[in-house]
Structures are given as structure tokens and as C-alpha cells.
Amino acid sequence: MSNPLLQDWAGPHGLPPFADIHPAHFQPAFEAALAAHRAEIDAIANEAEAPSFANTLAAFDASGRLLTRLEHLFYTLAASATSPDLQAVQRALAAPLAAHNSAVYMHAGLFARVDALFEQRERLGLMGEPLRLLERVHLDFLRAGARLEPEAKTRYAAVMARLAELNTRFAQNVLAAENGxxxxxxxxxxxxxxxxxxxxxxxxxxxxxxxxxxxxxxxxxxxxxxxxxxxxxxxxxxxxxxxxxxGRGDDTGDTDNRAICQEILELRAEQARLHGHACYADFALEDTMARNQSAVMSLLERVWQPALAAQAREREAVQGAMAAAGATHALEPWDWRFYAEQARRARFELDEAEVKPYFPLDRMVAAMFDCASRLFGLQFTPRPDIAAYHADVRAYEVLNADGSLRGLFLQDNFARPPKRSGAWMNALRNQSRALGATPIILNNNNFARGAAGEPTLLSFDDVRTLFHEFGHGLHGLLSDVEYERLAGTQVLRDFVELPSQLYEHWMAEPEVLKKFARHWQTDEPLPDALLAKLQAARQFGQGYETLRYTASALVDMAAHALPGAPADVVAFERDTLAKWGLPAEVGMNHRLTHFQHLFSSAGYAAGYYVYLWAEVLDCDAFDAFVEAGNVFDLAVAARLRECILSAGNSAEPGAAFRAFRGRDPVVEPMLKDRGLLQPAG
Structure with missing residues (x-):
């Protein structure tokens, strides 16, 4: 029987034949793709000609195309449309895929060629993207263990394979706990x-x-x-x-993640030691804008005390609402949002039930597209004829201002049982001029679907999430680089959230809301009085939300700063929060036992701080539009596109930001935006 994964994908824009694909197809397809990639790697390593950029770096970037497209598809389905059969395949493939990655980046012959080019880089005359590609690929090899001694390489590969298995189990346990x-x-x-x-x-x-x-x-x-x-x-x-x-993951049943967290932390500490670092945080931060724990902690500490003070003021309002309601019980975490909503309603005469009818999902998607059109000239054409992996997924063809093809955008907006929680962007195909590849970008959200025959109504925070993920989407769609390794969102972790968080600013702009926020039944625009209330209430609750986020970032850093793993991750989490004085009624955004940012992959491990780091960048970046006197200023938008959104990882991020802003970022706009410079009104 033919395997559709190994055939040419003849769907629109090169999409796979989703309807023909079954979990059983993946293992044999991956086996074929791994073998093909090994052969390509061996061919590059055994090339008779002396190493050159073309026969080594460019060839390496172009290798493994079948494997890459399979991985993009497989992990998309595993996150958005999984099944018990697909989860079994995911568990079976976790270690072999990790082992293959280790074999590639520890390939002595290949690394020798890359290393030789790196040592000669100043004499090769490389500039711009080629030089950046050489630097990044060489660092990829080093961080994957290419220079380790043979015995250490063997152990390193085993550690990475085991981590891949544990990451998969962790994510599947969280999904099972949520669905259960x-x-x-x-x-x-x-x-x-x-x-x-x-x-x-x-x-x-x-x-x-x-x-x-x-x-x-x-x-x-x-x-x-x-x-x-x-x-x-x-x-x-x-x-x-x-x-x-x-309590997800903190239990004694089949979804217990406590021991998994502990083993992941222990193995990461060992991984760091193999690289000569005292702890995983030092290893992870080495390849970030922050560079070290001191810079991260300085930022987190700068917001912690102002956030504590703001939350204390908010607590007074919440306790006032409790008193007004005749409540005599202690304020507990499950009470905060209930009484905070009542306090907000009393203080600002703002009721979320009054607000949500003005934010139907389809109109907010239209607003999101309209902002991209005004800023970057993009056109989004619905393609209902394009079928994806689920009926919820909507497809849009994306065109440049001149009508040329920019890419394909897919959006999967609704929560459903086989889909993991949260919101994220991923690519089914990254952009690359060298490969002739236009991007296929996917946004996933988890909005609660409206009743049959009625629209899905979003909260103001939901709209923010919608715009946030589309900011990532624009980073992928507007990528304009030669080499796939440098495309789109493949930037340093504490830079990747800049485009997403920056795009959030437009969702709250009055001219956007007045145009698109219209009552789903009457089509009346958002009233001026209600808009004024939304703006006035925007900073209420920021103390609480800032503490929840920062607490999660502090626990992340503390856990990954250890030389091993704590004996009890739950006790460690509790003790860390007590040390920082987190009020009991606040809690964290994510407890360790379901903290997918940290434990379903290493993506944000010792890196959850990046949202705050990027917020410094995004608030300062948006001020460039404010200073221009027009939040849709075309000259500023063109500079943003050229320096950041289209550049991918072709430039060092600090240099990219300076090219856009004309200077390094400053922190004050972020503190002002959160209402942490002075008491909120």
C-alpha cells in the first residue's frame, strides 16, 4: 500500500493530503526520511572538494527536506488533532528522532567542515546572511555536543533521547488531565x-x-x-x-507529572555539566539576548515590588467587594476573580457581559487582517475550498500589495477534546528563497465555541490572544531570507515574543475598535462610553496578573539554577514562592506539574522570563508609532518590516532592534503600560 506521506504533496500550496493520512503512515515515513537525511549528511561530509559555503553550509541548510516536512506535519497533528494511535506513534518516535538529531550534530566529518569554515570566516569574505548562517549553524553544532569527547558524546545523546521521551509523556499527561x-x-x-x-x-x-x-x-x-x-x-x-x-499533573494517578519534572530537571542539569556549566540556566541563557541569570533576575526584580504594591491596592478593592456582598470568609484563590470582577464593575461600571457582544470572533479576525493590510499592504483571501486536518481550520491566501503570493495562513480557533490547551503559532513550511519555499503558517487558539447558530464572542483578553498569535504569524509570513535556518520565528528565544506582543497594541487602538467592535445582533459600534470604560479599566488587575506571570518566571529560573533536581518539585515551588512573598490568593500562571512551556520541550526552559523581556522591547517599539503621530505610520511600519519582521534570524537581535528604533530599548514604557510606575487610578 502506498504511503501518502512519501508521495508528492499535491494539495493547494503543497499542503499534504490530510484526509488520506493515518497514524500508521508516520513510522515508516520517518524511517525513510531519516535514512535519506543520513545519506545526505554523509554526502556533504564526504565531499571531495574543500569545504566551501556552497558545498557545506548551503547544502546542509537544504538537506533533510522530507524529514522537515514530516516533522512540521507530525507535530502539528500531535498538538491540534491527536488520537490515542497518534500519541502511541509520538511516544515511539521521540527517542529515535532525538537520536537522529544527535547523530547529525555530532557527525565528525560534517562538523569538521563547518568548523573549518568558521575558523576561516574572516578570510572568506562572507557578509550578511551567509556569515550569520555560518555563525548560527556552528553554534548549533557546539550546543548539540559536537566538541565533546567520545564518551561524553555517547552520554549526551542518551540524555537527549531520554529527555525527548519525558517531554512527550509530560505533554500527553497534561492533555489527558485536561480532557479528563x-x-x-x-x-x-x-x-x-x-x-x-x-x-x-x-x-x-x-x-x-x-x-x-x-x-x-x-x-x-x-x-x-x-x-x-x-x-x-x-x-x-x-x-x-x-x-x-x-492541580493538573500534581496527583497520584496516570497523569502524575511530579517524577517526570524531577527527572527532566536532573537530566538538564547533567546536560549543562557536560557543556561545562554549573546549571542548566547558565547553559540556556548563553544563547539569548539576556546572556546570564543576573540580567534576567534584574528585570524580574524590577517589576516584583511594584507589582506587589499594585496587587495590595487591588486587594483592598476586592475585599471591599466581598464586604459589600456580605462575605465573611477569608479571601481564597478561587474567590479572587469573582470579587475582582465585582470590584471592576463597581469602580468602572464595566460588565464583561456587556462588553463581549461587541467582540464576535469573525469581526476580530477581520480587524486583525485589516491592521496587517494597513501596516504592511497584505491581502487575505478566504479559501474555503482548502481542507486541512479539521473542519475548524480556516485557510487564507496571503498576497503582497502588488498581488504576488506571500504565503498561506491557517487558523484553528476553537477548543476541543483532542487539542492541547493554550495558544501557539507554528509553521507547516518555513519561508526560504534558496528552496523556493513560501511560508505556510498556522495559528492555534482555544476559544470556547459559541452556541449553535450564534457567533463565538471573545473577551478583551481573548482578542489580545488572537492578535498576539497573529503577530507570530506575521513574523513567519513576512520572513524574507535566503536560508531556511534563519527564517521567521527561528530567532533567539527572548526576541521571538517581540512581534507577537507588539501586534497586541493595535487591538486596543480606538480607531480599530470603533471600526470593528460592533454588536453581533444590532451591528451598533462599540459606544464611546463603553470604550472609555474599557480604557479606564485597562490597568485594573495588572498587579495580580504581573505577579502571576513573574512568579512563574521566578520558579522557572530557580528550578533551572539548581545543580540538579529538587527532591520534591511541589515543595520546591511552594518554598520559592514563600521566599518571594507571593500572596496566597494570587498563585502562578503555570505550576511546574503542568508548565508546558518548560517541560513539553526545552523551548522556554529557563526562559519563561522572555515575555517580560519582550514587553520591554514591544512597548518601546510601539512608542515609535506613537512618536510619529500615527499608529499606522507607513514609514515606521516599513522600518519594522525590514529590520525585524522580514529579517528572521539574519541579524543579531540587539542590532535589529537598534536598526528599527535608532537606540537600545528602555524599560520605562513597559512599566508605564502596566501601571507600575505609579499607583493605578
Whole structure:
């Protein structure tokens, strides 16, 4: 039987034949792709001609095309449309794929050629992208262990293979814990306090799970759990839902991630020692803008005390709302959002149930596209004829201002049982001029779907998430580099969030909201009075949210600064938060046992700080538009596109930012944006 993964992908824009692909196709396809890549690597290493940029670096960048396209597809399906069979394949392939990666980057003959070119780089006359590619690829080899002694190489490869297995198990456990939880609401008493949009989303979640009429379900999707905690009048049910949400992975059942976290931390510490570092944080930060723990901690400490002070002021308002409601119990974590919503409503006369009808998903997608069109001249044409891996996925052909093809954009917006939580961007194909490749970019969100026949209504935070992920998407779509290794979002980890967080600024601009935020039933624009309330309330709650984020970043850094692993990751987390004085009612964005940023891959390990680091960059970058007097200033947008969005990793990020801004970034715009320079009003 022919394997569709090994045939030419003849779908629109080179998409794979999704409907014909089954989990059983992947293992034999990967075996063929790994063998083909090994042969290509051997051919480069055994090239008779002396090493040159063309026969070594460019050839290496162009190698492994079958493997690359399989990996992009496989990890897309594993995150967005998985199944027990696909998860089994993922577990089986984790170690072999890691072993192959180690074999490539520890290939003595290949590294010898790359190393020889690196040593000669000043005499080769390389500039721009070719020089950057040589520097980055050489560093990739070094960080993968190419210079280790033979015995250390063997151990290093074993460590990486085991880490790949553990990362996979961790992610699958989190998904199982999330899919396994359902808070059934069957009576009016259990629905008390929930506005219509929350009830509709909970009912639709029940319909999606095949439940009978009259049943509503609260899942652990953020777009459902957060509104439930904000509005449910049933304190006992809020506590149940909150404990399930924060307890993912911290249990004694099949989804227990405690021992997995511990082993991952131990192995990462060993990985760092093999590289000559005292801890994993030192190894990870070596290839970042921050460079070291001191720079990271300086930034985190700078926001911690102002955030504590802001949260203390917010606590007074929350306790005032509790008193007004006649509540005499202590303020607990499952109470905060409920009474904060009441305090916000009282202080700003702002009710989220009044706001959400003005933010239907389709109109916010249109706003997102319109901003990209005004800034960068892009055109987005719906392609309902293009089928992807799930009926939820919408496809858009992206054209430049002159009508030429820019790429394909796919958007998968809804939460559903076989899809992991959170929001993310990934590429099904990266851009590369050398390979003649236009990008295929995918955004995933997890919005709670609206009831049948009604639109999906977004909160203001949901709209921010929509724009955030599309900022990543633009980074991939606008990439204009020669070599795939330097394309799109493949930049340093504490630079990658700049485009995404920068794009969030446009969603809150009054002229954008006045044009696109329209009531889904009456088509009336967002009233000026309601817009004024939204703007006035924007910084309320920033102390609480800043502490939750920073607490997670501090625990991440503390865990990866150890020379090994803590004996008990839960106790370590608790003790770290106590040391920093985190108020008990606040909590963290992500506890270690479900912290996918850290443990489903190494992507953000010792790197969760990057959102705050990038916020310094994005607030300063947006000020360039403000200073120009027009948030859609075309000259500033052109400079942003040229210096950052199109450049990928072809320039050092600090130099790229200076080219755009004319100077290094300053922190004050970020502190001002969060309301941390002075007491919030």
C-alpha cells in the first residue's frame, strides 16, 4: 500500500493530503526520511572538494527536506488533532528522532567542515546572511555536543533521547488531565451568576461531548474556566474548578507529572555539566539576548515590588467587594476573580457581559487582517475550498500589495477534546528563497465555541490572544531570507515574543475598535462610553496578573539554577514562592506539574522570563508609532518590516532592534503600560 506521506504533496500550496493520512503512515515515513537525511549528511561530509559555503553550509541548510516536512506535519497533528494511535506513534518516535538529531550534530566529518569554515570566516569574505548562517549553524553544532569527547558524546545523546521521551509523556499527561476533567452543571442553582455567554459556551462544550439536553460543562480550557471563576456565584463549584485547574499533573494517578519534572530537571542539569556549566540556566541563557541569570533576575526584580504594591491596592478593592456582598470568609484563590470582577464593575461600571457582544470572533479576525493590510499592504483571501486536518481550520491566501503570493495562513480557533490547551503559532513550511519555499503558517487558539447558530464572542483578553498569535504569524509570513535556518520565528528565544506582543497594541487602538467592535445582533459600534470604560479599566488587575506571570518566571529560573533536581518539585515551588512573598490568593500562571512551556520541550526552559523581556522591547517599539503621530505610520511600519519582521534570524537581535528604533530599548514604557510606575487610578 502506498504511503501518502512519501508521495508528492499535491494539495493547494503543497499542503499534504490530510484526509488520506493515518497514524500508521508516520513510522515508516520517518524511517525513510531519516535514512535519506543520513545519506545526505554523509554526502556533504564526504565531499571531495574543500569545504566551501556552497558545498557545506548551503547544502546542509537544504538537506533533510522530507524529514522537515514530516516533522512540521507530525507535530502539528500531535498538538491540534491527536488520537490515542497518534500519541502511541509520538511516544515511539521521540527517542529515535532525538537520536537522529544527535547523530547529525555530532557527525565528525560534517562538523569538521563547518568548523573549518568558521575558523576561516574572516578570510572568506562572507557578509550578511551567509556569515550569520555560518555563525548560527556552528553554534548549533557546539550546543548539540559536537566538541565533546567520545564518551561524553555517547552520554549526551542518551540524555537527549531520554529527555525527548519525558517531554512527550509530560505533554500527553497534561492533555489527558485536561480532557479528563468535566464539571457538569445540571441545575439552575449550579448555573447561578453565569451570564448568557458563559452558559452558551458551557452548553456548547456539553454538546461537543455528546451530552444530553440541559447539561452544561465547564472544562479546563482557559476561555471557559476563567469566565466561570469570574462569574459563578457558587463558591463550592469555583473551588472545585480552581483545584482541578491548578492541580493538573500534581496527583497520584496516570497523569502524575511530579517524577517526570524531577527527572527532566536532573537530566538538564547533567546536560549543562557536560557543556561545562554549573546549571542548566547558565547553559540556556548563553544563547539569548539576556546572556546570564543576573540580567534576567534584574528585570524580574524590577517589576516584583511594584507589582506587589499594585496587587495590595487591588486587594483592598476586592475585599471591599466581598464586604459589600456580605462575605465573611477569608479571601481564597478561587474567590479572587469573582470579587475582582465585582470590584471592576463597581469602580468602572464595566460588565464583561456587556462588553463581549461587541467582540464576535469573525469581526476580530477581520480587524486583525485589516491592521496587517494597513501596516504592511497584505491581502487575505478566504479559501474555503482548502481542507486541512479539521473542519475548524480556516485557510487564507496571503498576497503582497502588488498581488504576488506571500504565503498561506491557517487558523484553528476553537477548543476541543483532542487539542492541547493554550495558544501557539507554528509553521507547516518555513519561508526560504534558496528552496523556493513560501511560508505556510498556522495559528492555534482555544476559544470556547459559541452556541449553535450564534457567533463565538471573545473577551478583551481573548482578542489580545488572537492578535498576539497573529503577530507570530506575521513574523513567519513576512520572513524574507535566503536560508531556511534563519527564517521567521527561528530567532533567539527572548526576541521571538517581540512581534507577537507588539501586534497586541493595535487591538486596543480606538480607531480599530470603533471600526470593528460592533454588536453581533444590532451591528451598533462599540459606544464611546463603553470604550472609555474599557480604557479606564485597562490597568485594573495588572498587579495580580504581573505577579502571576513573574512568579512563574521566578520558579522557572530557580528550578533551572539548581545543580540538579529538587527532591520534591511541589515543595520546591511552594518554598520559592514563600521566599518571594507571593500572596496566597494570587498563585502562578503555570505550576511546574503542568508548565508546558518548560517541560513539553526545552523551548522556554529557563526562559519563561522572555515575555517580560519582550514587553520591554514591544512597548518601546510601539512608542515609535506613537512618536510619529500615527499608529499606522507607513514609514515606521516599513522600518519594522525590514529590520525585524522580514529579517528572521539574519541579524543579531540587539542590532535589529537598534536598526528599527535608532537606540537600545528602555524599560520605562513597559512599566508605564502596566501601571507600575505609579499607583493605578
Amino acid at each position: 476533567y468535566q464539571l457538569r452543571l445540571t441545575t439552575e442553582a449550579e448555573l447561578a451568576g453565569l451570564p448568557g455567554f458563559v452558559r452558551a459556551a458551557a452548553r456548547q462544550a456539553a454538546v461537543d461531548r455528546g451530552m444530553e439536553e440541559g447539561v452544561h460543562v465547564v472544562t479546563l480550557s482557559r476561555s471557559l474556566i476563567v469566565p466561570f471563576l469570574s462569574f459563578s456565584a457558587r463558591r463550592d463549584l469555583r473551588e472545585q474548578a480552581w483545584r482541578a485547574w491548578v
